[in-house]
Amino acid sequence: MLFSSRGAIAPRDRAAAVRGHGGRSVATQLGLAAATGVIALVVAWFALGLTFDVMAMRWASGATGDQMLHYIVSAAAVDHSLLTPNPRLGFPEYQNLFFAPMYDFASALVLAAGSLLIQDPVVLLNAYQLLGFFMTGFAGFLMFRALRLRNITAVVFGTVFALAPFHFERVALGHAFVANYWGVAVLVVLVLIAGGQRTDPIAAWADAAPTRAGRITRRLVPILVMTLALSLTNSYYFVFAAIILGCVIAVRAIVCLICRDGLRGLLWPVVTLGSLVVFVAIQLAVLSLNFGDRYQKYFSERSPIESEQHSGKITTLLLPWPGSGIPGVGDRVRAYAAQTTVSPYAEPTGMSALAIAGLVLLVVWTLARLVVPLGERRPQALADQRLSVLALSFWVGLLFYAVGGLGFLFAALVTSEIRAWVRMSIVLATFGLAVLAILIETAFRRHLSLWIALGLVVIVAFVDQIAGVGEEVDLQPTADAELRSLISSADVALDPECGLAQLPVKSFPESGPIGGLGDYDLALPYVVGGDQSTLRWSYGAVSGTRAGDFWSEAQSPALFADAVDASDACGVYIDRRAYADDSEWLPFVEAAYGEDWTFLGSSTGAQVIVIPR
Structure with a gap:
């Protein structure tokens, strides 16, 4: 029989479960979880070849441009709120990332908290990515403890879990939020709850409560906390969890019916799945609101x-x-x-x-x-x-x-x-x-043999998962010194909150690269300007919203000039990487300003700003 749904845990098993979860204080367990996270963070620091200089640079790795997208999210967390319209992008309107869910709410909370201490969006996102190793290590330890494994085993395997090649590859791909997969650890714990009384990591502790109300509370509160946390993480992980939980419960139900055991043992597994579905449904219901601006769903294509x-x-x-x-x-x-x-x-x-x-x-x-x-x-x-x-x-x-x-x-x-x-x-x-x-x-039940086995695990993990990271993962750190200097000059020369039209005209998000211009690279001046700049940029209003329609038709010199005039833009920013030569963008500037314009700062950079004389 695949699962047992009849009866309680045997006394010996119950005692083992209680020892596994209550033998040490909660503070000790949290301390060991934190130690696991710190070990993973330190190893990742050296494996990636990080230095404080590299942490201060923008990582340009990732062929899809998602790395740049996440820097946009980080910049919005620093100088604005991720949940309300951002007037510094999408000039003369705004960008609303709420309408293009590029992040999970848990990451938004971490970035918002981090922005209280770190004001540079580049440093903030890099710190977030490094913190991901700590968070997955912390969650990984607790997951392996939920499997009723010893502390030393949980520390070793929790560290291995946090330093998975999947983690390093997602950092290299620029998938910062996917890389922070602590939700997978929560998924495994919920699967154990769905597995029944013998695998449920909180069953023994809950059943030890002296009153019925206490037993229900001890069961319900951890389930609600875990499912809420999982619903706030990356959507892939809560979807995977709902699918797997649903199938585990369905199989258990079939087994119970075949064996005539009754379905009472499915109560808490069903509550677990139900609470996750409810929290996700609430989130999706909120995200579906258009607030009078969105008229087309993102990802509909x-x-x-x-x-x-x-x-x-x-x-x-x-x-x-x-x-x-x-x-x-x-x-x-x-x-x-x-x-x-x-x-x-x-x-x-x-x-x-x-x-x-x-x-x-x-x-x-x-x-x-x-x-x-x-x-x-x-x-x-x-x-x-x-x-x-x-x-x-x-x-x-x-x-x-x-x-x-x-x-x-x-x-x-x-x-x-x-x-x-x-x-x-x-x-x-x-x-x-x-x-x-x-x-x-x-x-390996004896301490010595277990330690030897775990030592071999550490050796294999180091050779397989860590030794080749420096060669395989190229973060491509760049200081963006020339662009930073240009934005600083523009902030001095132009009026506060001046709006700049940007060329090429490009929709947001996921509209594809243009020439040598990456998918989200038009937001670079916004990112490197950080909270020190007040300039506003035309790129970034979300497609499918009324705010995103302002520049959408400005694809010819004449229509671009009309849009520049209507927006009261004080200049035009051009990213030359999108063009084979200057003759491709000059007609747009000449349509807007005739011949009465000049370069702001250098005229030879990859990115330039032109303003009317």
């Missing part, structure tokens, strides 16, 4: 077939990441990536050797459960309910992760906004790490 293009493959799920320091692995992985033609748009999976080993053991464990007769006494590992729920969750996740899997059906029937199903790889990798940690503790 995405098609369901993109969900298949951005799904993952079994092959890449079982291949370590290209930065692995294991001899010969990196070259073979890169050779495969260069030659394969299946799902060429998918992001890398960021798998580690330890996670792969855990997934292989999980598959072997599943097959062993199928061939061992039900009536015979099973080895302890095969009877472990934690492995049962992790196995079920893994197979569900795999069905949505894989190319040609259920991700396309979800996109076609529910929503196509969730398209990068390959990101399920970090969830599957976490299941693999959890299985490996459980089997290690099962196999």
Whole structure:
């Protein structure tokens, strides 16, 4: 029987659970979680080759321009609010990032809090990305403790979880908010709750309350806190959680009906899923409001077939990441990536050797459960309910992760906004790490043998996950010194809150690169100006809103001149990287100012500002 829904935890199991969660004080556990996060942060600092100078520079890595997008979000957090219209972008109107959800609310809160201490948006986002290693390490420790593993095991595997290749690859891709995947740790804990009494990490503590009201409170409050937190993190993670939780509960319900056990044991799992769905529904309801400005939904152009293009493959799920320091692995992985033609748009999976080993053991464990007769006494590992729920969750996740899997059906029937199903790889990798940690503790019960096994885990993790980071992850730090000087000069020469029209005219967001101009690079002057500048910029009003319509038609010199005149812009900013030569942008400036204009500052830079004489 896959799950047991009848009866309470046996006395010996209950005692073990209580010792696992109450043997040390809450302060001690939080202290160890913080220590795990600090270890992960320090290792990441050195692995990425960070210095204080690099932290002060803009990281230009990432082919899609998402890195730049996140700097825009960071700048908005510094000089404005992420939840209200920002008048410094979208001149003469505004930018409202609320209408183009480029961040999760948890990250918005962290950035808002960080802006109280850090006023440079570049430094703020870089600090946020580094803090992500601490946050995932902190959550990872608590997740492995919820699996009823020893403190030392939770510290080691919590650190390995935070330093997953997935993390480093997302930092390199510029996916700052996806990289902060602490929500995956919460997902695993909720899956354990959905697994039933024997896997529920809070069951023993809740049942120990002296009153019925106390037992209900101890059950309900942690569930509400965790589901609320998960609903505020990146949308991929709460969608993955809802899918996996729903399938685990559905399978348990079928088992209960077949075995005539009754459905009472599903009460708290259903409450868990229900609370997550309610919190997500509230968030989506708020995001759907248009406040009289939005008339077209963002992402409405995405098609369901993109969900298949951005799904993952079994092959890449079982291949370590290209930065692995294991001899010969990196070259073979890169050779495969260069030659394969299946799902060429998918992001890398960021798998580690330890996670792969855990997934292989999980598959072997599943097959062993199928061939061992039900009536015979099973080895302890095969009877472990934690492995049962992790196995079920893994197979569900795999069905949505894989190319040609259920991700396309979800996109076609529910929503196509969730398209990068390959990101399920970090969830599957976490299941693999959890299985490996459980089997290690099962196999090595004595302190000395466990310490030796964990020592080997640390060595493998360092070679595979850390040693090649410096070579594989190029952050491309840039000081933007020339542009910073130009913006400083403009702030001195122009009136406060002066509005500048920008060329080329470009919509926001995701309108694609133009020549050598990246997708979001027209916001560079806003970002490098930080809270020291008062200038306003025409780029950034969200497409599909009335504010975004002002410049949308200004694609010819004459229409651009009309828009400049109507907006009372005090100058024109040109990013030359978008043009083959100056003859492509000069007609726009001449239409606006004739020949009566001059350069502000240098006339030879990649970015220039022209103003009327």
